[in-house]
Amino acid sequence: MEYVKIFFVNTALLITLSYLANLIYKHTVTYASEPVKKVSWVLLAIFAGWVSTIFGYRLDEHVIFDLRFVPLIISTLAYPQPLVLIIIGVGTGLTRLTFGVTEAAVVGVLNLSILGFVCAGLSLWMQRSSASVIQKGLIAVLVVNVVNALNITVFGVIPAQEYITDILPVTFPAGFALSVLFALIIRDFQLDLMRTGQIVRANELLSEQTEELHKNKIVLEERAKQLMLASQFKSEFLANMSHELRTPLNSIINLSQLIEESEDELSVEELAEYGGIIHRSGEDLLSLINDILDLSKVEAGKLDIVHEDFNVSEIPDLLLQQFSVVAKQKQLAFDISLDTEMPGVIYTDPQRVQQILRNLLSNAFKFTMTGGVSLNVRVVEQQEGLSSRKWVAFEVQDTGIGIPPEKHDLIFEAFEQADTNISRKYGGTGLGLSISNDLARLLGGFITLHSREGQGSLFSLYLPL
Numbered sequence: 001m002e003y004v005k006i007f008f009v010n011t012a013l014l015i016t017l018s019y020l021a022n023l024i025y026k027h028t029v030t031y032a033s034e035p036v037k038k039v040s041w042v043l044l045a046i047f048a049g050w051v052s053t054i055f056g057y058r059l060d061e062h063v064i065f066d067l068r069f070v071p072l073i074i075s076t077l078a079y080p081q082p083l084v085l086i087i088i089g090v091g092t093g094l095t096r097l098t099f100g101v102t103e104a105a106v107v108g109v110l111n112l113s114i115l116g117f118v119c120a121g122l123s124l125w126m127q128r129s130s131a132s133v134i135q136k137g138l139i140a141v142l143v144v145n146v147v148n149a150l151n152i153t154v155f156g157v158i159p160a161q162e163y164i165t166d167i168l169p170v171t172f173p174a175g176f177a178l179s180v181l182f183a184l185i186i187r188d189f190q191l192d193l194m195r196t197g198q199i200v201r202a203n204e205l206l207s208e209q210t211e212e213l214h215k216n217k218i219v220l221e222e223r224a225k226q227l228m229l230a231s232q233f234k235s236e237f238l239a240n241m242s243h244e245l246r247t248p249l250n251s252i253i254n255l256s257q258l259i260e261e262s263e264d265e266l267s268v269e270e271l272a273e274y275g276g277i278i279h280r281s282g283e284d285l286l287s288l289i290n291d292i293l294d295l296s297k298v299e300a301g302k303l304d305i306v307h308e309d310f311n312v313s314e315i316p317d318l319l320l321q322q323f324s325v326v327a328k329q330k331q332l333a334f335d336i337s338l339d340t341e342m343p344g345v346i347y348t349d350p351q352r353v354q355q356i357l358r359n360l361l362s363n364a365f366k367f368t369m370t371g372g373v374s375l376n377v378r379v380v381e382q383q384e385g386l387s388s389r390k391w392v393a394f395e396v397q398d399t400g401i402g403i404p405p406e407k408h409d410l411i412f413e414a415f416e417q418a419d420t421n422i423s424r425k426y427g428g429t430g431l432g433l434s435i436s437n438d439l440a441r442l443l444g445g446f447i448t449l450h451s452r453e454g455q456g457s458l459f460s461l462y463l464p465l
Contacts (some may be wrong), residue, residue, distance in 0.1 A: 045071040049092035062104040069148050076140050080123035104157045111151040118147050144391045163234045248281035294435050305442050310350040325366050333372030341379045352439050359432040360459045364398035371399025379465015394461040403451040
């Protein structure tokens with residue numbers, strides 16, 4: 001009868017310990033990482049076995065009867081991982097040595113170690129078996145209790161005859177029944193922990209979804225602002241465009257009408273002057289239409305790039321011829337220099353390179369009132385990771401009005417200028433830099449900008465060498 005009392009005391013202690021552990025687990029370990037959970041479970045199971053031994057029944061000075069194997073059964077059901085079960089079995093056995101190193105203590109270590117390996121084997125079987133949870137639990141409880149009884153009988157710390165006839169008939173049914181009872185209680189704890197874990201995961205998922213919705217809301221708000229700005233810029237673009245189109249068209253219509261109505265009254269010089277104005281207006285109109293067509297082609301991905309040899313030494317003659325008149329009219333210095341290390345020929349699209357340089361130089365002259373404009377062509381080497389790469393840099397420097405740093409990205413967008421008043425004062429549609437930037441990317445290069453308001457600008461076109 002004493003065995004049953006002690007077993008009930010053991011069970012009460014284990015239930016109390018499990019309840020406390022359940023509370024601690026809910027509020028601390030639940031939020032820990034998987035390795036921390038695993039270590040916590042191992043330590044708790046070993047500690048529970050040790051507590052069972054403290055309150056076990058002492059048959060004599062060295063032999064102790066208890067339910068230290070029950071935490072191992074519970075671990076088999078709740079944490080079926082072979083290595084974890086072996087560690088719990090060996091660890092629980094080693095705690096027996098804290099009550100003195102005797103023959104019975106050594107047998108206790110050996111017994112629990114064997115049970116650890118038995119439970120590891122049971123866990124492998126449970127992972128592959130299609131039996132129900134209840135069936136698996138009953139078989140695990142029965143096997144562990146049977147192996148525990150066999151170990152005590154075989155190792156002979158207690159005489160086999162005495163154990164089989166006097167002790168086993170009482171301890172085996174009591175141990176089996178209490179193991180099942182405790183397993184059911186722990187199963188309830190485990191289901192509660194599972195529900196808690198599901199709630200925690202659901203809360204985390206809900207929190208993630210809420211955060212994601214918040215981010216999407218911010219993105220949508222930002223997108224709405226961009227759409228509103230884009231609508232505003234396009235409205236301003238249409239207003240500017242109507243002005244840009246109307247000016248050359250009015251010149252062409254008015255002067256051609258004047259020539260038609262007063263042909264006999266006009267002198268040859270006047271006719272030549274009016275014809276020149278009509279010609280320049282037509283060129284301005286054609287340039288504007290070409291810009292719009294180029295932008296449409298770039299956005300549609302239908303702008304063709306034709307790579308061929310481009311003689312860099314021709315650049316000064318081509319651009320001086322085109323911009324020297326503008327420089328002279330505005331009384332600005334205009335210099336073009338080529339680096340001595342520049343190769344004679346580069347492989348690119350000559351037409352598109354000249355288009356980009358014309359756009360950059362046109363802007364430089366447009367926004368420069370005093371000083372000058374220069375173009376410097378040189379070879380630069382940039383580090384890219386562990387290797388370096390050579391580029392051809394076309395640097396357009398001016399002493400004009402400059403651009404504030406916060407506007408540097410803005411001016412490369414289509415239909416946008418650094419200031420909406422600029423288009424009214426200096427003219428233009430804001431397409432030149434956007435087209436040039438897209439063309440540079442299509443050529444495998446890029447455009448950089450260094451500028452401050454009132455201190456001029458430096459636009460650099462980089463093309464791969």
